[in-house]
Amino acid sequence: MDSLSAIGVFVQAAEARSFVAAGRFLGISASAVSKSMARLEEKLGVRLFHRSTRSIALTGEGVLYLERCKRVLGELDAANAELSQLSSMPQGRLRLSLPMIGKPFLPVFTQFQRRYPDIQLDLEFTDRVVEVIEEGFDAVIRTGEPRDSGLSARPLGGFRMLVAGSPTYFSRRGVPLTPADLLAHACIHFRYPLTGKLQSWMLSGAGEDAEAGLPCSMVCNAQDGRTAFAVEGLGLIYVADFLIARELENGELMTVLDSFTQETGQFNVLWPSGRHVVPKLRALIDFLQEHLPFPKSATGA
Secondary structure, three states: OOHHHHHHHHHHHHHOHHHHHHHHOOOHHHHHHHHHHHHHHHHHHOEEEEOOOOOOEEHHHHHHHHHHHHHHHHHHHHHOOOOOOOOOOOOOOEEEEEEOOOOOOOHHHHHHHHOOOOOOEEEEEEOOOOOOOOOOEEEEEEEEOOOOOOOEEEEEEEEEEEEEHHHHHHHOOOOOOOOHHHHHHHHEEEEOOOOOOOOOOEOOHHHHHHHHOOOOOOOEHHHHHHHHHHHOOOOEEEHEEEEHHHHHHHHOOOOOHHHHHHOOEEEEEEEEOOOOOOOOHHEEEEEEEEHOOOOOOOOOO
């Protein structure tokens, strides 16, 4: 680096034809420029400048050396520019933890991979709360309020829980009008894979006894499977709106007790605080916010 520094001083002095002007440009004294050139000449074993009390001029060796040095500095500038450009391009491995649900993440990550083919996605689908920093994740997607002060967060959008069933089921069993009516219906419950606990159906006005007494016609620990059983008319499910958006749109499922289903949630993307957000992670965060089909608040569907 000392040699490169000396070359930079030499080129500036040679082009300015003045140690004083070169020092002023570089922010050092003319004496420092002169001493630097003297050390460079001693190292090279040639004289680069003719010096007088009023001016300096390049020797023949100095002219040749100037042309070479300008090419060297030009290549260095080009290399710096190239690396700077690469560092600003989204590329490299990106390790992410996200919930054990395909909808709506899989289609969005498919679009993201096509948009950024130089980013290698390493996705871990899990319902366990991973240690982001300790386990080497670049980011995680979680529901609920962020509680880890060591993580930065960006909201991705909200969702609402619904009770839904198929039109054929309702034509056969009738439509529940209150949470208490669920006691006479087939309910397909979700079991959390990690804890083994059944998901609670949070219905306003139901009361603990009513919720605890909900019939259990089937238990499933896969969200897609539970939806499929509901479409087939086997019972009712309590599920997030985004998981059954397509089924609601095409009429395979319909919701009931909407005025009693007030539970909402929010997805967030989190990453280690205090770190520079590298281009690959910035691209992912912006892409998720733009393309995930969630309402941008958790106040309702």
